[in-house]
Amino acid sequence: DSGVTQTPKHLITATGQRVTLRCSPRSGDLSVYWYQQSLDQGLQFLIQYYNGEERAKGNILERFSAQQFPDLHSELNLSSLELGDSALYFCASSVVTADTEAFFGQGTRLTVV
Amino acid sequence: QKEVEQDPGPLSVPEGAIVSLNCTYSNSAFQYFMWYRQYSRKGPELLMYTYSSGNKEDGRFTAQVDKSSKYISLFIRDSQPSDSATYLCAMSARRDDKIIFGKGTRLHILP
Numbered sequence: 001d002s003g004v005t006q007t008p009k010h011l012i013t014a015t016g017q018r019v020t021l022r023c024s025p026r027s028g029d030l031s032v033y034w035y036q037q038s039l040d041q042g043l044q045f046l047i048q049y050y051n052g053e054e055r056a057k058g059n060i061l062e063r064f065s066a067q068q069f070p071d072l073h074s075e076l077n078l079s080s081l082e083l084g085d086s087a088l089y090f091c092a093s094s095v096v097t098a099d100t101e102a103f104f105g106q107g108t109r110l111t112v113v
Numbered sequence: 114q115k116e117v118e119q120d121p122g123p124l125s126v127p128e129g130a131i132v133s134l135n136c137t138y139s140n141s142a143f144q145y146f147m148w149y150r151q152y153s154r155k156g157p158e159l160l161m162y163t164y165s166s167g168n169k170e171d172g173r174f175t176a177q178v179d180k181s182s183k184y185i186s187l188f189i190r191d192s193q194p195s196d197s198a199t200y201l202c203a204m205s206a207r208r209d210d211k212i213i214f215g216k217g218t219r220l221h222i223l224p
Contacts, residue, residue, distance in 0.1 A: 042201075042215065042216035042217065043201065043203075043217075045212065048211070090157070092156075096209075103158075103159075104156030105156050106155055107155075
């Protein structure tokens with residue numbers, strides 16, 4: 001167990017809908033990262049927050065947004081969902097801002113129908 | 114050309130064999146090289162971490178980096194059925210830079 005908790009584990013929703021994925025980082029970790037994993041694209045970095053502030057942005061669509069709250073948990077909001085958004089979404093956390101030392105959660109499997 | 118290329122497999126080898134997993138990359142700025150193991154329905158877990166060129170050994174696992182050829186390898190000795198997983202290579206230019214992942218190689222160790 002990495003100590004990173006993601007909820008829900010599975011989510012099935014219809015096209016056009018909006019969903020929120022939640023991540024609780026390991027105790028003491030200030031950085032949270034969001035990744036999307038699909039069969040054709042592999043693991044893609046979406047966005048990073050450090051102590052409540054956006055730190056880095058990757059291939060995140062404008063329909064997606066994220067935030068990190070004062071208690072350091074993070075939420076990833078996906079709106080106007082399309083079939084192609086079906087993927088595994090992973091959260092990772094680390095003490096500092098270094099991706100290379102991040103621990104991954106077990107992911108949320110999103111299916112858009 | 115993709116930044117990181119990795120053969121998706123699947124790769125099936127008998128128990129006890131030496132496994133060789135490889136990745137090539139195009140960005141010469143990469144200096145940090147990682148291997149992650151991902152079991153089915155789980156998140157990736159960091160297996161090996163190497164800075165710059167050279168070899169690093171940890172138990173049955175050896176990571177090699179050849180920056181001149183832009184080629185990295187992970188060797189698994191005395192492979193076990195529990196090693197069956199997807200192995201992702203990953204790399205970054207700086208310690209706090211975003212990580213670029215390969216698509217992963219599915220490995221099956223046959224008992």
